[in-house]
Amino acid sequence: MSSFCPAHEHLSRRAFLKGALVTAGGLTVPNWGGLFHSQSIAAEAAKQGKRCILLWMNGGASQIDTFDMKPGRPTGGPFRPIATRVPGMQVCEYLPKMAQHADKLAVIRSMRTSEPDHPGGIYLMHTGFRPLVNVSHPELGAMAAKYLGKEGSDLPSFVRMGPTGNAGAGFLGPKYQPFSLGREGRLPYFTDSSLSAEAEERRKNLWRFMEEGFAREHHAEPFEAHRSAKEQTWRLLRARSAFDISKEWEKYRDLYGASDFGRGCLLARKLIESGVPFVEIGQDNYDSHADNFVCHKASLRVLDPAWSGLLQDLHDRGLLQDTLVVWMGEVGRTPSINNRAGRDHFVRGWTVVLAGGGIKGGATYGATDADGKDVKENPVTEGDLFATIYTALGINPRAKHFVGTRPIWATPEGARPVREILS
Numbered sequence: 001m002s003s004f005c006p007a008h009e010h011l012s013r014r015a016f017l018k019g020a021l022v023t024a025g026g027l028t029v030p031n032w033g034g035l036f037h038s039q040s041i042a043a044e045a046a047k048q049g050k051r052c053i054l055l056w057m058n059g060g061a062s063q064i065d066t067f068d069m070k071p072g073r074p075t076g077g078p079f080r081p082i083a084t085r086v087p088g089m090q091v092c093e094y095l096p097k098m099a100q101h102a103d104k105l106a107v108i109r110s111m112r113t114s115e116p117d118h119p120g121g122i123y124l125m126h127t128g129f130r131p132l133v134n135v136s137h138p139e140l141g142a143m144a145a146k147y148l149g150k151e152g153s154d155l156p157s158f159v160r161m162g163p164t165g166n167a168g169a170g171f172l173g174p175k176y177q178p179f180s181l182g183r184e185g186r187l188p189y190f191t192d193s194s195l196s197a198e199a200e201e202r203r204k205n206l207w208r209f210m211e212e213g214f215a216r217e218h219h220a221e222p223f224e225a226h227r228s229a230k231e232q233t234w235r236l237l238r239a240r241s242a243f244d245i246s247k248e249w250e251k252y253r254d255l256y257g258a259s260d261f262g263r264g265c266l267l268a269r270k271l272i273e274s275g276v277p278f279v280e281i282g283q284d285n286y287d288s289h290a291d292n293f294v295c296h297k298a299s300l301r302v303l304d305p306a307w308s309g310l311l312q313d314l315h316d317r318g319l320l321q322d323t324l325v326v327w328m329g330e331v332g333r334t335p336s337i338n339n340r341a342g343r344d345h346f347v348r349g350w351t352v353v354l355a356g357g358g359i360k361g362g363a364t365y366g367a368t369d370a371d372g373k374d375v376k377e378n379p380v381t382e383g384d385l386f387a388t389i390y391t392a393l394g395i396n397p398r399a400k401h402f403v404g405t406r407p408i409w410a411t412p413e414g415a416r417p418v419r420e421i422l423s
Contacts, residue, residue: 050357050392050394051148051276051319051324052393053265053281053324053325054279054280055265055303055327056162056282056329057286057327058163058284059284059285059288059330061296061332062288062332063109063350063351063368064372065292065296065343066091066095066351067353069091075337077292078293079293080092082095085099085100085101086105089107089362092300097307098307101311101312103361104355105354105355106355106359107351107363107364107365108385109349109367110368111349112348112381113382114382115130118287118330119166124330125328126141126164127167127386128410128412135403136171137167137170138170138172139158140278140386140389142172144158144277144278145157145176153275154236155239157176158177158179158276158278160280161180161183161184161185161280162182162183162261163282163283172401181243185243185245185264187243243271245263245266255305257305257306259302261283261302265309266310267279268281269313269319272314285298288333288342289340289342290341291341292342292343307325311355322356324358324392325355325356326352331346332347332349333350348374349373349374352380354421357392358422360420365380365420365421366378366379380418383415384416384418387415388417390417391422397409
């Protein structure tokens with residue numbers, strides 16, 4: 001077993017504090033994210049109480065082995081389709097629990113996107129834009145934090161765990177950066193203070209006294225940003241119980257499945273219920289250039305209880321009607337099976353699934369041809385998908401931002417929401 005952990009799991013004290021400082025209330029950067037009428041638009045969107053959970057399939061899940069199966073075709077593979085609660089909609093045999101929630105799903109089977117490799121695809125499917133040299137676009141989570149978050153909240157507005165995005169807040173600025181956790185969603189040990197509450201309060205008061213004296217002679221904006229961010233860090237630590245699912249896990253383990261991904265989905269539900277507007281949970285092991293069917297069988301057995309448990313739990317608590325759940329990765333996988341029993345990257349016709357708030361359940365949109373090699377009807381671009389997601393969340397997909405004096409819209413020019421799956 002390797003003694004090293006992947007970069008997305010590494011969390012030092014400094015990284016934790018930095019994430020806390022910039023996530024929910026800290027830095028203000030001139031000309032970053034200057035939105036036309038931003039305060040009124042964000043306030044109106046936040047009133048709707050919309051939330052979003054992104055289930056990120058890192059590496060790119062195979063559409064043909066999940067929601068766009070091709071039984072009996074040369075590209076079909078060994079997995080069998082099973083019926084769902086929706087007549088005519090079939091899914092993979094290793095998603096039996098999700099089959100019972102098909103009436104909540106809108107399956108887009110005609111994604112045609114423009115970035116076939118991992119870094120570019122991850123950026124594209126988190127922002128809706130291809131990577132550019134001179135512009136860093138914000139991720140979906142940062143946009144949700146801006147428009148759906150509540151100013152002054154103790155909790156971050158954008159939380160993610162496991163393998164996830166690579167763009168962050170982009171031009172929206174550090175205030176909307178993601179607050180990142182490891183796979184299990186646990187806060188690091190050093191967030192529990194070794195001092196008594198009284199000693200902690202004395203330390204805070206001393207810090208405030210020193211900062212107030214410094215502020216009287218130093219009025220630069222970064223200094224004030226640092227002070228407000230520090231206060232936000234303390235407020236976050238006061239609210240850290242929202243990240244603790246140890247008491248609930250025994251009750252919900254069978255519903256979500258005994259896995260890190262299942263724990264992440266339960267934590268996502270708890271955070272959404274606590275007022276966090278956007279949570280992303282990543283699941284690995286889908287980049288199956290070899291042994292595609294072994295990889296997918298193992299991964300789907302983790303995904304099925306976690307995803308279905310999340311939908312059921314949200315529904316039972318009355319949260320699903322206002323919570324959009326998005327299932328996607330950066331690419332699909334080739335219809336053809338290579339000489340290592342694998343499927344490679346594919347962007348000419350793949351699948352994304354939406355459920356919950358703002359979405360018509362029991363729907364399919366678009367189709368690929370008989371072998372899944374191309375879109376047969378109703379192609380959907382990355383821009384169309386993001387316009388659909390933003391519309392479901394009550395965010396204007398044509399909201400205008402300025403980077404310096406340059407206007408940049410929330411979605412690419414020509415992007416259109418898929419109205420057929422919107423409720």
